[in-house]
Amino acid sequence: MIQIQYIRDNKAEAISRLAVKNFNAAELVEQILAIDIAKRKTQQESEALSAEANGVAKQVGDLMKQGKKTEAEEFKSKSAALKEKAKTLDELLKQEDEKLFNLLVLLPNLPSAKVPKGKTPADNEKIHEEGTIPQLAANAKPHWELTAQYDIIDFELGVKLTGAGFPVYKGKGARLQRALINYFLDKATAVGYKEIQPPIMINRDSGFGTGQLPDKDGQMYHVTVDDLFLIPTAEVPITNIYRDVILKSEQLPIKNCGYTPCFRREAGSYGKDVRGLNRLHQFDKVEIVQVTHPEKSYETLEQMREYVATLVRDLGLPFRVLRLCGGDMSFASALTYDFEVYSAAQQKWLEISSVSNFETFQSNRLKLRFRDENGKPQPAHTLNGSALAFPRIMAAMLENNQTEKGIKIPAALVPYTGFEWID
RNA sequence: GGAGGAAUGGCAGAGCGGUUGAUUGCACCUGUCUUGAAAACAGGCGUAGGUGAUGAGCCUACCGGGGGUUCGAAUCCCUCUUCCUCCGCCA
Known part of the structure; x- marks a missing residue:
């Protein structure tokens, strides 16, 4: 499979090289890049939430140690809410990841420069x-x-x-x-x-x-x-x-x-x-x-x-x-x-x-x-x-x-x- | 096929709900010392993704795979896989 990074950086080249294999990649590449962008956006949002939730959970631990149970309860519910939000995003991220993967595996390997053009x-x-x-x-x-x-x-x-x-x-x-x-x-x-x-x-x-x-x-x-x-x-x-x-x-x-x-x-x-x-x-x-x-x-x-x-x-x-x-x-x-x-x-x-x-x-x-x-x-x-x-x-x-x-x-x-x- | 036990970083091996990406030893890398090496000492030493300049840093995930409980899991539960022990069967 071709690495996504290569496609991000060399979109036009990827398309033209695949044309040597008589593979019209233009539309597929566009779809891949669009999902890639969406996926990364979702990932960033999800990870930001996770980071926040991790911080809150840590505070719960600290408060428990100090015996401040009431305050800890407050943070518990806060963390639960964050987790709920992150769960939805993770679901989406999983879908986007799968979609990206399923499209990426449709691309054949790039032919090397020596490969002659031709069909049969x-x-x-x-x-x-x-x-x-x-x-x-x-x-x-x-x-x-x-x-x-x-x-x-x-x-x-x-x-x-x-x-x-x-x-x-x-x-x-x-x-x-x-x-x-x-x-x-x-x-x-x-x-x-x-x-x-x-x-x-x-x-x-x-x-x-x-x-x-x-x-x-x-x-x-x-x-x-x-x-x-x-x-x-x-x-x-x-x-x-x-x-x-x-x-x-x-x-x-x-x-x-x-x-x-x-x-x-x-x-x-x-x-x-x-x-x-x-x-x-x-x-x-x-x-x-x-x-x-x-x-x-x-x-x-x-x-x-x-x-x-x-x-x-x-x-x-x-x-x-x-x-x-x-x-x-x-x-x-x-x-x-x-x-x-x-x-x-x-x-x-x-x-x-x-x-x-x-x-x-x-x-x-x-x-x-x-x-x-x-x-x-x-x-x-x-x-x-x-x-x-x-x-x-x-x-x-x-x-x-x-x-x-x-x-x-x-x-x-x-x-x-x-x-x-x-x- | 039946009954138990186990799976943690290159290897060995701790941890069994709260700064644990994870103690420690070995291996490995760098430095000090040495003419050089060994020893000793000091430091470093996983992978993937995101962000960033394919730098530094930061964030996220990963303790066989998948799912669950919980504010929080390597640690508890379910399930699958693999390995070990015992029984059965068999080239």
Whole structure:
């Protein structure tokens, strides 16, 4: 969430920056500032009354000590009257506070200066492309045919057990999945990320902290009896570790990683884009999360981008990196890079990672702060990225590496799979 | 699931209706002393909001969360959460 102080001081700038995200903030900002003024006025009046009442109550105490009961009674009723007045004001203050908060959370994060203008994915800026797109034989198959042919992922069985979008990995498919978990975690820990194994259900406070709640609750699976949510990404629990925490500056940067299954309802998305592994309700992912000093976050973002690039490169997959335009960015992000791999049989680019800097947007919600040089708490910056999301990596690997004699496992993974071919 | 007990500042631990934002110890910071360090001594050391110049100062709120009683609550009552002990069940 954006800090009210920023909006007070930089109204015009806030509006124009949000316009890059195609968000028309003018009216909302006006409402926010109006309520902010009203709220502060109420607060001042209420606090003045409280101060007076506190003074009177103290006098009651003093008089009681001196045994002047009659006089004390006088002050008692005076204090009671003050309290009555303050109560009404407090009621109003509470309402105004809530109203302000409810409006404030409607504002998306401000995009950084580098974010290109644009409305659709077509406006994203391609900043990098590497690897060669394999020329497949004419009879090359999409991954959902390959998985059936080699009996490594069973979509129908998943439908039987659970429903569409919950595939069952079998045999070498399951082993390959397990290899990816270990491979990506080993890579991440080797460059200094601490491995975390978090709960895969989270409460409302956590959902709010990283920005999934209140607005995107429909995208998460909700365990209603306990009011818990299945995580859509490990980002949620791993970042919420630092909710309500004031870090020492020497603790920064914090680098965490974690493997978890991820659950997404993906309500309303059907059709050919969701075929096979392209879009699932449950999938596996290794996530990297960092908490940094505000001055270091963009440097860190580039490091994370380069790290993710090494992962894709080592798997031998052709990929490209996009800087997302304002219209395609998430609500909470200030700058996002998407990684896409080319899935040669489907002949399309599939998103396999998203690396973002949230600046203080999540920190403000989380109350995640660090003590600066002067010992004062101020919000830290949070970042995260997929490193990587498995299903589409799997799809591209299966399709791009298919041969007459089977599917070739990338050399980097062989120590983890224990086999070179799926055949 | 049942029965008890507890939750106070970074940690430990007082306070159980009236200058208590909160005794004290440890940790931490500054100063004196010292060639330097330790020790000793002196002082400082929470968060948020408001006001003010994003200073000093002042005001308000916060002793697990929420609500209540009272002129006044960390202190009394209700409720929720978490932890501990005992019983039951169980991977």
